[in-house]
Amino acid sequence: MVCIAWSVIISLILAVVWPVVQSGINAGKQVFGQDPLWLAWVTDLINYKDAGNMEAYKTLLTTVTPARFKVGQMIGATGLLLGVALAMYRRVDADKKDNGIQAVYGPKADVLKSDINDIL
Known part of the structure; x- marks a missing residue:
């Protein structure tokens, strides 16, 4: 009975620890x-x-x-990020849209101008 209890305890610990270990083992292989x-x-x-x-x-x-x-x-990232920004803007209440329009369209303009997606 003690052996089964220890097996269960060890298996629970490994269930938490092993995914981290396995991801470290596989890092850099691809x-x-x-x-x-x-x-x-x-x-x-x-x-x-x-x-x-x-x-x-x-x-x-x-x-x-x-x-x-x-x-x-990252060829699709520009359009994807612009679409996400538009979706966020459309979900805002009508009375709050004027407050956030610069926060949404400023980065959009920068992405279109420079094609650097880190801005969003």
Whole structure:
């Protein structure tokens, strides 16, 4: 009976702790978006430098420049965020709409102008 009680206690503790542990184990195993291209470029640079092939290192460094600011990877985010802002504005009471119009349309204008979605 004591063995069953300890098994239940340990299983309850692991039910809480294990998802965190498992997510830490799996972190970094998959690379998404355009990051595999950048990762391959950096890995090649490191391998060339470690092998002592400085000519190939310098050639790769000067001829290839991977983009870290990935325009287009969040292609739907601008429209999505603008739609969310419009939905929030439409849900506000009619007497309060004038107070929040600048808070809604100011960031919208910035997103449309700069295509940077961090504003919202």
